[in-house]
Amino acid sequence: MIRYLIRRLLWAVVLFVAITIITYIIFFMIPTDPARKACGQLVTPACVKSARHYLGLDRPVYIQYYKFLERLVVHQSLGRSFANRQNINSIIGRAAPITASLVFGGAVTWLLLAIPIGILSALRPRTLLDRSAMVFVLVGISAHPVWIGLIFSWFFGYKLGITPIAGYCEAFSPPQGAACGGVVQWFYHMILPWITFAILFAALYVRMIRANVMETLNEDYVRTARAKGAPESRVMFKHVLRNAMLPVVTMLGMDIALGLGGAVFTESVYSLHGLGQTLVQSLSGDDLPTTQGIVVFGTLAIIVFNLIVDLLYAFIDPRIRLT
């Protein structure tokens, strides 16, 4: 257990270093001239020169990277935006809760959809329910989330008028002058984004849960449990579902990480100013530090999240604890 923990922790550190190197290369070596971009509209030779010094571009690459890492680790600072000189930490601090509520709410939604559908269609294969579930899976993995979002917000938001078309509400402490606020409004505004975000993953999970449950139902220990006369509910919950759901836990960790990237699309359809939307804005404004800050933050969040899932997994699955 301790060895497993240490190995995972060391791996997380390696990942962190690898990822910061790659982001550094992508953002400060590939673009033609970051100093020019830092000056924005006011490109004068003097400005470019001072910006180059300020960004440390006149020093060797490894020193630049070291400075970047030092600022990140020692000062926990991601730098300042080229666009408005705001502290990127505070930009992310405003955007992250929105993305988090989209991704975690979306994960709850896709599990609520996928677990019952997946289990039922595994228990009754080739019935109408199973076949419609399979059609849902195919459409879910083939339709574009952006398109689903546009259609949903047009149909439910505009035509029927039962949900907001777009926008976000702070659940706690809405800013002064905000149009809406409070938990109820937050929930109401997030319903469509959650469903839109969840459909792709729900489809993948229905397929996975169905396959897992079907496979587990054929295991010897399930037959043994039935032969011993265990009631069907006990067989299902203690033997089948418990084993069929183990891979789902691992996948969930990875997919929430994946979803953090996928949230870009949902956010841009519903104008939620989360990390994805901020990222896209910083891209169109050539705001390199903000882009980089979001990528580094997102990656860090994913590393930490995966670490937590790995540790949780060790508690759920006794086989890992023994090694």
Place this chain on the structure above:
Amino acid sequence: MPTSERDREVLGAQAGLASAVAVETGSELGEIEQVRARGYWEQVWRRFRRDKVAIGGGIFIVLLFLIAFAGAPLAKDWLGHGPNDVYPGTALDPQTQLPVGPWAHFRSGPGGLPCVSGIPCKSQLFILGADSQLGRDEFLRLLYGAQTSLEVAIGATVLSMFLGVLLGAIAGYFGGVIDALISRLTEIVMAFPILLFIVALASTVGPRLNDFTLGIFGKGVLTLVFVIGLFAWYYPARIIRAQILSLREKEFVEAARMVGASDWRIIRSHLLPHLVAPIIVYSSLIIAQNVLLEAGLSFLGIGIPLPTASWGNLLSSAPDYYLTQPWLMLWPGFAVLLATLAFNLLGDGLRDAFDPRGAH
């Protein structure tokens, strides 16, 4: 899949026995029908042929290619204008000043400007209406967008499959330190928020690479191929590595090694043929994903640069006419849905055809 039909298949391994039985039971010499073992590909084709849905997907894909690469230029000739031609003053509804709706006839002079007396004026037909205030033909853009989307999806798939098969095969075959290195690399790529990186890389590399077209691709196609392919190889690499790990312990590899075949020869002529099935199946499924990814990136404005048409940038201009012309978001969305669905169905069908045991 009905089992009775499957049982009737004469499998390669049993063919020797079957022909012996046929010889013994034949009443007269010369009347015996020749019994022939079905080859691997023939069996796969027989199983695939029974899967009507997958066949439908395959036919749709062939049609899509024909429409994109032959139909689009034909339609352009027939309609007399191109996908990037603008009709700023004329392809607008005279009352509302919004882009014209489906099946619109209008007259316009040179440059798409309103008719003036003395200058020749031509009648134009926009089958699906105009795409925006600029007045480009939505129908033609949809057809030419299919070209772009297919080029990106297939190019990126070829690149990621090539990298994945190469790295996976090397890792699986040589094992040891090489395997450890490649596997760790795969894990690093997997731990990335890949979409964030693709978005970021497309935006920093894009401006430099977009003009690089090799003369045959649209602008920006190669950027997306490169960016997507560079991050999507880990999935095929893992699958191929696992396959090679089990294959390299087989007797035929041992035999090949014993007669002195080189590593390269063993990989090429003994291992790769076994990998054709997973490569084909996963290529089809990854193409489907890449169609979605291209549309997503172009929707965010970092994929194919305008005025080149792609399904993604058609979708991204649609929300401007969200309330008045919602059909503008229907067409590209449907195109993406159908193309992705077809590649997914084909991939699933091929998987079942190659490996009937895995089907349920």
